[in-house]
Amino acid sequence: MVEQAKIDEENLIRESIRNFVQKEVTPIAKKIDREDYFPLEVFRKMGKMGFLGVTVPEQYGGTGLGYRAQAIIQEEIGYSSASLALSYGAHSNLCLDSVYRNGSEEIREKYVPKLCSGEWIGSLCLTEPESGSDALAMKTRAVKGEGGWSITGSKTLITNAPYADLLLVYARTGETLSAFVALASDKGLSRGKKFEKMGMRGSPTGELFFDSMFIPDNRMLGSEGSGKDIIMSGLNLERVILSFIFLGLSRRGIEQSIQYASQRKQGGKPIGEMELIQEKLAYMYARYESSKMLCHSALEKVEKDHMDVLNAASCILYTAEAAEFIARETIQIWGGMGYVSDSEVERLLRDAILGQIGAGTTEIRKKLVGHELIKQYRKSGRLPE
Numbered sequence: 001m002v003e004q005a006k007i008d009e010e011n012l013i014r015e016s017i018r019n020f021v022q023k024e025v026t027p028i029a030k031k032i033d034r035e036d037y038f039p040l041e042v043f044r045k046m047g048k049m050g051f052l053g054v055t056v057p058e059q060y061g062g063t064g065l066g067y068r069a070q071a072i073i074q075e076e077i078g079y080s081s082a083s084l085a086l087s088y089g090a091h092s093n094l095c096l097d098s099v100y101r102n103g104s105e106e107i108r109e110k111y112v113p114k115l116c117s118g119e120w121i122g123s124l125c126l127t128e129p130e131s132g133s134d135a136l137a138m139k140t141r142a143v144k145g146e147g148g149w150s151i152t153g154s155k156t157l158i159t160n161a162p163y164a165d166l167l168l169v170y171a172r173t174g175e176t177l178s179a180f181v182a183l184a185s186d187k188g189l190s191r192g193k194k195f196e197k198m199g200m201r202g203s204p205t206g207e208l209f210f211d212s213m214f215i216p217d218n219r220m221l222g223s224e225g226s227g228k229d230i231i232m233s234g235l236n237l238e239r240v241i242l243s244f245i246f247l248g249l250s251r252r253g254i255e256q257s258i259q260y261a262s263q264r265k266q267g268g269k270p271i272g273e274m275e276l277i278q279e280k281l282a283y284m285y286a287r288y289e290s291s292k293m294l295c296h297s298a299l300e301k302v303e304k305d306h307m308d309v310l311n312a313a314s315c316i317l318y319t320a321e322a323a324e325f326i327a328r329e330t331i332q333i334w335g336g337m338g339y340v341s342d343s344e345v346e347r348l349l350r351d352a353i354l355g356q357i358g359a360g361t362t363e364i365r366k367k368l369v370g371h372e373l374i375k376q377y378r379k380s381g382r383l384p385e
């Protein structure tokens with residue numbers, strides 16, 4: 001009964017977001033990519049539909065549907081526009097969900113509803129010019145003064161930064177790290193350039209500078225020194241939720257491949273009847289299905305609140321690599337037309353490449369999985385369940 005209710009709810013969410021994407025996102029997906037266009041109006045509509053605050057209870061402006069709903073939304077937007085899905089993930093998961101989970105009652109009441117409604121856009125600011133993979137080595141510093149903190153430093157490659165109204169900023173507080181809620185209107189905060197990118201175009205990525213930016217005490221997220229824990233718990237969650245973007249992108253690649261292989265004829269027959277093309281489809285499908293299983297198994301752990309780094313890192317490690325493989329093979333199946341921008345299949349590959357960079361690179365994921373496997377095996381003498 002409980003299982004059936006869960007499936008019904010999942011189907012309802014999927015249908016609702018799919019309809020929304022078909023109506024609001026698919027018609028402008030090409031424009032988003034070609035013109036590097038951030039569709040702010042779609043974001044506001046997603047807020048009105050309740051898609052932004054899915055992991056937040058109703059009392060703070062959310063819909064309280066949970067992480068499964070968030071993952072499905074990621075997947076369905078990712079199917080049509082991976083870049084919009086990336087901006088959605090940065091706003092709804094990396095920023096909003098973390099601000100809600102770690103925020104004081106005052107922060108929840110004051111700021112969370114604005115992020116849920118889409119009135120405000122959110123960003124998470126961790127990466128700095130000199131610290132990417134080694135994020136904990138950040139240099140941005142917060143110094144305690146009367147009634148608050150003075151933050152000096154900079155962040156780079158931040159999704160949504162060119163538009164963000166609220167920014168979750170990490171800074172060094174003495175020997176520890178702490179998290180702060182900064183607002184675009186805060187004195188001392190300025191935006192740098194918006195980057196031109198090869199893929200994920202339309203998802204704005206930018207720089208931020210903090211010059212003695214004053215943040216009052218009541219805008220510290222969590223307690224002083226809790227920044228590292230907030231980063232780590234958020235990163236595991238982010239790895240699982242963002243994997244769903246690449247699951248959606250993979251599904252689109254396979255569907256476009258089957259469609260093309262069915263109608264494109266060479267040597268008097270559809271190329272889909274040729275064994276080498278069928279072999280490609282078989283490997284694409286097997287990798288897609290494997291990604292799907294990994295994503296859903298990691299999501300179940302997220303829902304039971306016992307997700308670990310092994311699950312989260314292996315989920316995104318595999319799903320991102322599979323998406324890149326599928327996108328590459330889609331172009332190959334489309335032949336010369338796949339290389340032409342108008343076909344729109346080349347966008348899949350440009351977008352898929354980000355999957356191996358954001359939320360910790362492929363190399364860092366491998367390092368985490370390898371390290372964790374050895375640690376857990378040493379402890380129990382067998383593979384983790």
Ligand SMILES: Cc1cc2nc3c(=O)[nH]c(=O)nc-3n(C[C@H](O)[C@H](O)[C@H](O)COP(=O)(O)OP(=O)(O)OC[C@H]3O[C@@H](n4cnc5c(N)ncnc54)[C@H](O)[C@@H]3O)c2cc1C
Binds near residue numbers: 361363
């Ligand atoms: C489109 C986009 C959106 C992004 N959005 C955000 C955001 O919203 N918020 C945010 O905070 N950041 C964001 N980032 C930044 C992203 O998280 C970093 O780019 C990523 O963590 C890698 O850091 P880096 O670019 O400094 O690369 P580096 O850390 O300098 O790595 C360079 C290379 O060295 C490898 N490497 C580094 N350390 C090791 C190691 N110990 N072992 C083996 N190999 C290693 C890496 O895997 C990589 O191949 C975004 C980036 C992009 C491109």
